[in-house]
Amino acid sequence: MADPAQALAYAEADFSESNGLFIELFRRLHAAPFAGRALDLGCGPGDIPIRLARAFPAGRVDAVDGAEAMLDLAHTGTAGDADLAARIRWICARIPSAEAMPAAPYDAVLSNSLLHHLADPLDLWRVVRAAGRPGAAVLVMDLARPEDVEGVDRVLAAHAAGAPDLVWSDFRNSLFAAYTVEEVRDQLAEAGIAGMSVEMVSDRHLAVWGYST
Ligand SMILES: C[S@@+](CC[C@H](N)C(=O)[O-])C[C@H]1O[C@@H](n2cnc3c(N)ncnc32)[C@H](O)[C@@H]1O
Numbered sequence: 001m002a003d004p005a006q007a008l009a010y011a012e013a014d015f016s017e018s019n020g021l022f023i024e025l026f027r028r029l030h031a032a033p034f035a036g037r038a039l040d041l042g043c044g045p046g047d048i049p050i051r052l053a054r055a056f057p058a059g060r061v062d063a064v065d066g067a068e069a070m071l072d073l074a075h076t077g078t079a080g081d082a083d084l085a086a087r088i089r090w091i092c093a094r095i096p097s098a099e100a101m102p103a104a105p106y107d108a109v110l111s112n113s114l115l116h117h118l119a120d121p122l123d124l125w126r127v128v129r130a131a132g133r134p135g136a137a138v139l140v141m142d143l144a145r146p147e148d149v150e151g152v153d154r155v156l157a158a159h160a161a162g163a164p165d166l167v168w169s170d171f172r173n174s175l176f177a178a179y180t181v182e183e184v185r186d187q188l189a190e191a192g193i194a195g196m197s198v199e200m201v202s203d204r205h206l207a208v209w210g211y212s213t
Contacts, residue, residue: 007069009166011045018205022112022141023051025207029108029137034059036107039131041095041124042066042114046074046088052110053087060087062102066094096123105133109212115142116178125191132212138196143178144206152176155204181206 026034035058040049043063053061065071071090078084093100095118109132115124124140132138146152152175160171179187184206185198196210 002067002069004069004072006166006170007045007067007073009164010070010170011073013163013167015047018141018202019047019051019112021202021205022048022110022139023055025141025201025209026052026108026110026137026139027055029139029209029211034108034137036060037062038108038110039102039104039106040064041109041111041127042117043074043090044070044113046070046077046090048110048112049074049088050077050084053084057083060089062089062091062106064091064093064095064101066092068092095127096120101127104131106131106136107133108137108139110138111140111142113142113174115140115184116174121179121184121187122191125187125193129191129193129212134212136212138208138210138212140208141201141205142184143174143204144200145178145180146175146204159204175204179206184208 034056038052038059038061040061040063043049043065046063049061049063053059071092074090078088091102109128115121118124128138146155155175156172160168181198181200188196195213196208198208201207
């Protein structure tokens with residue numbers, strides 16, 4: 001997704017349903033309005049950090065992505081809004097490289113649709129583990145891999161019919177690359193992360209959520 005055309009196609013796709021779900025799940029983790037520092041890993045063109053900052057006017061977000069092309073688009077989302085620009089930092093850093101990663105600890109560690117992009121999924125869980133203070137809210141959402149190719153086709157028919165070719169094929173590749181709930185539970189155990197719920201939260205997404213220990 002470092003390619004500008006691919007980044008733009010992604011930014012122009014409509015993820016309002018899943019990004020809205022992400023914010024709703026985060027609200028469930030936080031009975032009180034969030035007023036701390038959140039880290040969003042793999043923020044892409046920035047819709048989730050912007051939604052989060054709008055939903056929680058006292059919150060701050062450090063939003064990290066490895067692709068300059070994505071961050072260029074993210075910057076346009078906060079340009080002209082002094083409040084958002086002051087509370088969201090766009091940071092170019094590539095997991096697992098520690099170079100340019102902002103300093104922990106955070107009050108919330110978040111990520112949507114990054115896990116299946118990483119060559120080693122444990123790279124994400126190591127960052128999640130290191131970045132949250134004890135008690136920090138953790139919410140990682142991603143696509144869940146359907147059982148078989150017919151399952152992939154059903155998700156595509158339900159959610160990507162009519163999407164531009166680039167978005168459709170990215171979505172298809174992502175569904176095949178994604179993990180199952182059981183696989184993610186194994187990853188968490190291997191990374192030494194305990195006490196998280198891992199469950200399906202839509203017909204195509206799983207979420208890992210809970211509090212850092
Ligand atoms: C599918 S997009 C998700 C973007 C955003 N979280 C959202 O929900 O719209 C995945 C993002 O992860 C970024 N990414 C992939 N591998 C990465 C890595 N190793 N380190 C940091 N970002 C990465 C990509 O550049 C891309 O912006």
